[in-house]
Amino acid sequence: MRFAHTSITVRDMAESLEFYTRALGLEFERRREIPENQAEIAFVRDPMSGVRVELTHWKNKSDYTEGDQLDHLAFEVPDVAAAIARLKAQGVRIAKEPYQLQGGSSRIAFIHDPNGIWIELIERPETPART
Numbered sequence: 001m002r003f004a005h006t007s008i009t010v011r012d013m014a015e016s017l018e019f020y021t022r023a024l025g026l027e028f029e030r031r032r033e034i035p036e037n038q039a040e041i042a043f044v045r046d047p048m049s050g051v052r053v054e055l056t057h058w059k060n061k062s063d064y065t066e067g068d069q070l071d072h073l074a075f076e077v078p079d080v081a082a083a084i085a086r087l088k089a090q091g092v093r094i095a096k097e098p099y100q101l102q103g104g105s106s107r108i109a110f111i112h113d114p115n116g117i118w119i120e121l122i123e124r125p126e127t128p129a130r131t
Helices: 013-023 080-089
Strands: 002-009 027-034 039-045 052-058 070-076 094-100 107-112 118-123
Touching: 002 118, 013 027, 013 039, 013 052, 052 070, 080 094, 080 107, 080 118
Parallel strands: 002 052, 070 118
Antiparallel strands: 002 070, 027 039, 039 052, 094 107, 107 118
């Protein structure tokens, strides 16, 4: 398993992209709509470490409580179905079984940590086998 990114919820995508790229010097990677979730996401990357931040704008979200912006942590896994089966056997709470977003090539699933924080597991077609 390899740490992939941290996702934060943002109020305004354009304003947030401006901040993370201009003020903090992160590099813009990509941006796309996720119609089935009524959301838009964008990725920015630290050019020195390669660490990514996913900016998530929920179209129908109007209540923003300070401190609630952490959306999820993400880890790449070689086989998302096998990872979910292993985690279920350990008693981990599964939030979303493996699925694929419309137009996406990765399979993803979500689990909860003991505190209720969402953790995304991503199986990318190009992800080499890792333990």
